[in-house]
Amino acid sequence: MKNKQWLLASRPKGEPTSDNWRYQEVESQQTGDGQIKVKVEFISLDPAMRGWMNDSKSYIEPVQIDEVMRAGAVGEVIESKSDDFARGDKVYGNFGVQSVAVSDTKGVHKVDPALAPLERYLGVLGMPGMTAYFGLLKTGLPEAGETVVVSGAAGAVGSVVGQIAKIKGCRVVGIAGGKEKCDYLINELGFDGAVDYKNEKLRDGLKKQCPKGVDVYFDNVGGEILDTVLTCINLHARIVICGAISQYNNTTAVKGPANYLSLLVNRARMEGIVVFDNAKNYGQAAQEMAGWIQQGKLKAKEHVVTGIDTFPDTLMMLFKGENFGKLVLKVEHDE
Amino acid sequence: MKNKQWLLASRPKGEPTSDNWRYQEVESQQTGDGQIKVKVEFISLDPAMRGWMNDSKSYIEPVQIDEVMRAGAVGEVIESKSDDFARGDKVYGNFGVQSVAVSDTKGVHKVDPALAPLERYLGVLGMPGMTAYFGLLKTGLPEAGETVVVSGAAGAVGSVVGQIAKIKGCRVVGIAGGKEKCDYLINELGFDGAVDYKNEKLRDGLKKQCPKGVDVYFDNVGGEILDTVLTCINLHARIVICGAISQYNNTTAVKGPANYLSLLVNRARMEGIVVFDNAKNYGQAAQEMAGWIQQGKLKAKEHVVTGIDTFPDTLMMLFKGENFGKLVLKVEHDE
Numbered sequence: 001m002k003n004k005q006w007l008l009a010s011r012p013k014g015e016p017t018s019d020n021w022r023y024q025e026v027e028s029q030q031t032g033d034g035q036i037k038v039k040v041e042f043i044s045l046d047p048a049m050r051g052w053m054n055d056s057k058s059y060i061e062p063v064q065i066d067e068v069m070r071a072g073a074v075g076e077v078i079e080s081k082s083d084d085f086a087r088g089d090k091v092y093g094n095f096g097v098q099s100v101a102v103s104d105t106k107g108v109h110k111v112d113p114a115l116a117p118l119e120r121y122l123g124v125l126g127m128p129g130m131t132a133y134f135g136l137l138k139t140g141l142p143e144a145g146e147t148v149v150v151s152g153a154a155g156a157v158g159s160v161v162g163q164i165a166k167i168k169g170c171r172v173v174g175i176a177g178g179k180e181k182c183d184y185l186i187n188e189l190g191f192d193g194a195v196d197y198k199n200e201k202l203r204d205g206l207k208k209q210c211p212k213g214v215d216v217y218f219d220n221v222g223g224e225i226l227d228t229v230l231t232c233i234n235l236h237a238r239i240v241i242c243g244a245i246s247q248y249n250n251t252t253a254v255k256g257p258a259n260y261l262s263l264l265v266n267r268a269r270m271e272g273i274v275v276f277d278n279a280k281n282y283g284q285a286a287q288e289m290a291g292w293i294q295q296g297k298l299k300a301k302e303h304v305v306t307g308i309d310t311f312p313d314t315l316m317m318l319f320k321g322e323n324f325g326k327l328v329l330k331v332e333h334d335e
Numbered sequence: 336m337k338n339k340q341w342l343l344a345s346r347p348k349g350e351p352t353s354d355n356w357r358y359q360e361v362e363s364q365q366t367g368d369g370q371i372k373v374k375v376e377f378i379s380l381d382p383a384m385r386g387w388m389n390d391s392k393s394y395i396e397p398v399q400i401d402e403v404m405r406a407g408a409v410g411e412v413i414e415s416k417s418d419d420f421a422r423g424d425k426v427y428g429n430f431g432v433q434s435v436a437v438s439d440t441k442g443v444h445k446v447d448p449a450l451a452p453l454e455r456y457l458g459v460l461g462m463p464g465m466t467a468y469f470g471l472l473k474t475g476l477p478e479a480g481e482t483v484v485v486s487g488a489a490g491a492v493g494s495v496v497g498q499i500a501k502i503k504g505c506r507v508v509g510i511a512g513g514k515e516k517c518d519y520l521i522n523e524l525g526f527d528g529a530v531d532y533k534n535e536k537l538r539d540g541l542k543k544q545c546p547k548g549v550d551v552y553f554d555n556v557g558g559e560i561l562d563t564v565l566t567c568i569n570l571h572a573r574i575v576i577c578g579a580i581s582q583y584n585n586t587t588a589v590k591g592p593a594n595y596l597s598l599l600v601n602r603a604r605m606e607g608i609v610v611f612d613n614a615k616n617y618g619q620a621a622q623e624m625a626g627w628i629q630q631g632k633l634k635a636k637e638h639v640v641t642g643i644d645t646f647p648d649t650l651m652m653l654f655k656g657e658n659f660g661k662l663v664l665k666v667e668h669d670e
Contacts, residue, residue, distance in 0.1 A: 059600050227591070241599045256562070256591030264576045264607030265394050272599030 002334075003028040005098040006311045008063050011055055014251040015319065020053065021069075021312045028100040036108070037079035038091060038101045043308070043329040044072040044122040045315050046156075047220075050248040059274045068096040069311075072127055074111060074118045075101070075331075085110070092121050097311055099331050115290070117302075123156050123326030124293070124300040125286065131242060131275040132160035132218075133285045137168075138278070139271050140216040140240045144169030147210050149229060152220030153194065154181035156326035157242060161218045162191050163298050170216070173209040175202070175225060177321045184324070189299060198321075202228045216240070222247045223255050230259035237268040249319055301325030307332060337669075338363040340433040341646045343398050346390055349586040350654065355388065356404075356647045363435040371443070372414035373426060373436045378643070378664040379407040379457040380650050381491070382555070385583040394609045403431040404646075407462055409446060409453045410436070410666075420445070427456050432646055434666050450625070452637075458491050458661030459628070459635040460621065466577060466610040467495035467553075468620045472503075473613070474606050475551040475575045479504030482545050484564060487555030488529065489516035491661035492577060496553045497526050498633050505551070508544040510537070510560060512656045519659070524634060533656075537563045551575070557582045558590050565594035572603040584654055636660030642667060 002025055009022040031037045052063045052070050063070050073095035077085050082105050085091065093108035095101035111121040123129060135157075142148050148165035152158040153174025162185065165172045173193040174185040182194035195205035202225060206214070213234035219226050222244025233239070247254045263270060278285070292298035303325045305314045310329070317323045337360055344357040366372045387398045387405050398405050408430040412420050417440050420426065428443035430436035446456040458464060470492075477483050483500035487493040488509025497520065500507045508528040509520040517529035530540035537560060541549070548569035554561050557579025568574070582589045598605060613620070627633035638660045640649045645664070652658045 057600070059602075222596075241595070243599070244596055247596070253593045254596060256593035256595050258588045258591035260576070260591050260595070260605070261557075261579055261582070261589060261607070263605060264578070264609065265392070267394075267607050267609055267612060269604055269606040270595070270598060271604040272596070272602050274599065274602055277602060 001028045001100055002026075003098055003100040004308050004331075005068050005096075006308070007066055008053060008069055010065065012053055012249075015249040016050070016053065016312070016315065018312050022066075023309070029102040031079045031081050031102055033081050035102055035104055036077050036082050036085050036091070038075040038093065038095055038103060039078045039333060040073045040075040040095050040099050040101055040331050042074050042119045042122055042304075043095075043097055043311075043331060044126065045318060045327040045329055046072075046127070047243050047245045047248060047318050049315065050319070059276070068098050070094060071097045072122060073101070074121050090118060092126065097308070097329075099308055099333065116293075119302045119304060119326075119328045119330070120300055122328050123302055124160055124289065124298065127275055128156035128326055129160050129289055130278065130282055130285055131273070132157045132164060133289060134275060134278040134281070135240050135242050135273040136161050136164050136216070136218060139273050140218055140238050142168050142170050142216045145171075146215035147171045147173065147212055147234075148216040148218065149173045149175065149206070149210065149214050150218040150220070151175040151225050151229075152243075152245065153185055153191070154324055155220060158218070158220055159185075159189060159301065159325070160298070163189055163292075165216070166190050167292060167297055171210075171212075173206070175221075181324060184301075197225060203231065206232050213237075218242060219244070221245050222257075227255075227257050227259050230257055230262040233262055233266050233268050235266050235268070237266055239263075239268065239270040241270060241272040245319060303327050304330050306330040336363045336435055337361075338433055338435040339643050339666075340403050340431075341643070342401055343388060343404055345400065347388055347584075350584045351385070351388065351647070351650065353647050357401075358644070364437040366414045366416050366437055368416050370437055370439055371412050371417050371420050371426070373410040373428065373430055373438060374413045374668060375408045375410040375430050375434050375436055375666050377409050377454045377457055377639075378430075378432055378646075378666060379461065380653060380662040380664055381407075381462070382578050382580045382583060382653050384650065385654070394611070403433050405429060406432045407457060408436070409456050425453060427461065432643070432664075434643055434668065451628075454637045454639060454661075454663045454665070455635055457663050458637055459495055459624065459633065462610055463491035463661055464495050464624055465613065465617055465620060466608070467492045467499060468624060469610060469613040469616070470575050470577050470608045471496050471499050471551070471553060474608050475553055475573050477503050477505050477551045480506075481550035482506045482508065482547055482569075483551040483553065484508045484510065484541070484545065484549050485553040485555070486510040486560050486564075487578075487580065488520055488526070489659055490555060493553070493555055494520075494524060494636065494660070495633070498524055498627075500551070501525050502627060502632055506545075506547075508541070510556075516659060519636075532560060538566065541567050548572075553577060554579070556580050557592075562590075562592050562594050565592055565597040568597055568601050568603050570601050570603070572601055574603065574605040576605060576607040580654060638662050639665050641665040
């Protein structure tokens with residue numbers, strides 16, 4: 001069985017280019033004892049992938065040169081030598097950017113295709129949803145009546161952050177690029193306000209949308225946006241540092257938040273999060289989020305691009321702000 | 336009675352110069368009902384004063400042009416029309432940079448000259464001591480066995496932070512400028528290590544002195560030092576933002592911490608503090624600190640400069656790192 005793979009060929013300086021990737025088609029591995037073989041159907045594309053391409057200490061090991069690119073994915077078990085999985089099971093796992101994966105089942109779990117379309121397990125029902133849930137509730141600590149601002153608000157994490165903050169009774173303002181995304185936040189997801197950073201002055205927009213200041217800021221983008229929100233925070237504000245997509249392709253140093261002394265003036269806090277720290281509580285969170293979905297309080301949107309061959313270009317959509325909803329690569333299989 | 340005063344004449348751009356100050360000698364005010372008149376003996380000079388000179392929103396109102404410069408001070412009550420204070424009482428209050436102050440007694444409290452020399456009530460027994468106590472214990476949350484790093488370590492706040500961290504069973508490393516200060520930290524104050532940022536590579540020094548990484552960083556200086564410590568923090572580290580003296584005289588933008596994404600990688604926290612928030616607990620803290628002083632666990636050093644006429648130049652010692660211990664201006668009175 002043919003396996004289409006994308007390998008890391010070299011480490012990027014700045015924006016990843018086609019030179020950093022190598023495509024190959026190989027015969028898929030044998031399935032060993034305790035292993036499963038998975039026909040991958042959807043691959044998750046995430047900003048964090050850019051960090052994994054760097055050879056630097058982080059919360060997770062870098063992807064090695066000539067290794068299949070790391071990625072979460074969902075697919076169907078087509079061969080099982082594991083007692084825990086059967087042929088036909090739909091599963092989530094760290095299967096990488098390839099069309100067929102053989103896995104020792106570590107970190108693999110079943111997903112229910114009757115409950116939601118498979119790609120949703122890469123978004124609101126997957127890591128982005130978990131990131132939003134734990135980052136907002138455990139670190140942002142929003143209280144009813146407070147104002148919560150989230151950047152990358154139309155993205156996989158941001159859209160869930162905003163909706164959970166609404167469920168918790170907060171005023172929610174999203175920062176996103178373009179009228180279409182901002183309209184979506186307000187009309188579809190129920191945000192109270194949106195600021196279109198591409199078409200209005202961010203500080204003016206924030207001042208207008210957050211008349212009582214910002215109590216919680218969930219930051220996915222860093223750079224100028226983080227710096228501007230820092231000028232609008234309230235006493236004892238909590239800033240959740242989830243990512244900094246504006247800085248990941250820098251060839252010069254990361255732009256640090258020049259207004260960080262606002263933390264002092266406002267006795268405020270800035271704290272980093274990594275979703276994996278909450279692994280033992282995923283189950284409970286998933287259950288609560290599933291309830292919200294059933295009640296119509298939590299909506300999801302995936303941006304599906306078809307064709308594993310498009311991987312290098314599709315990944316770049318994240319850094320250009322071109323995705324609208326959770327970006328997912330659909331793998332086509334020759335029958 | 337003659338009152339020697341320093342007034343804010345204009346707002347500085349960058350470093351304060353003599354043009355920003357105006358000296359005058361005036362007849363001291365009458366003491367009204369409920370007021371006291373204080374012969375000021377020692378005036379506290381603090382990095383925060385630089386911020387009060389700016390016309391910008393902060394945790395406290397700016398000093399106005401032609402207003403006596405704000406400063407904490409200690410002195411003797413020489414006239415009292417208040418029921419709470421008697422002639423001869425030694426008192427602390429916000430008396431400003433002047434030799435005689437008339438006060439409505441708001442924020443004024445008695446100090447005991449038998450317990451400690453008067454100038455000490457501006458240092459370890461005053462705001463700097465309180466800042467260290469609450470900033471470290473409430474926000475830094477050090478645990479025995481952890482490594483605590485403090486910058487401005489030979490200064491009024493830093494020296495107390497380090498000693499309290501020692502009392503709590505931590506490994507303590509101070510960052511200071513010059514061999515004399517570093518020797519003092521180790522030999523006199525019992526720090527475990529010191530890094531002389533003027534004479535060694537900061538990162539190398541930190542790596543050597545903090546073999547198990549940094550769990551708590553108490554920052555008084557900002558700039559390059561904050562940025563470098565960020566590369567050495569451990570998982571779940573706490574960074575206390577108390578000040579940023581390296582940035583207060585900037586004419587360009589404050590240098591934000593470019594390595595702030597280390598907060599994400601390490602799920603770490605950066606939080607600002609302002610001592611006044613703890614006012615209702617000062618008494619309890621002072622009692623505990625007095626106990627440590629009696630037990631010889633907490634030592635103090637003041638850097639006393641004599642002559643209110645020297646105020647503009649003496650203040651600048653803070654920004655040049657020339658003070659060694661709590662910087663205090665001694666006021667001479669003609670008899």
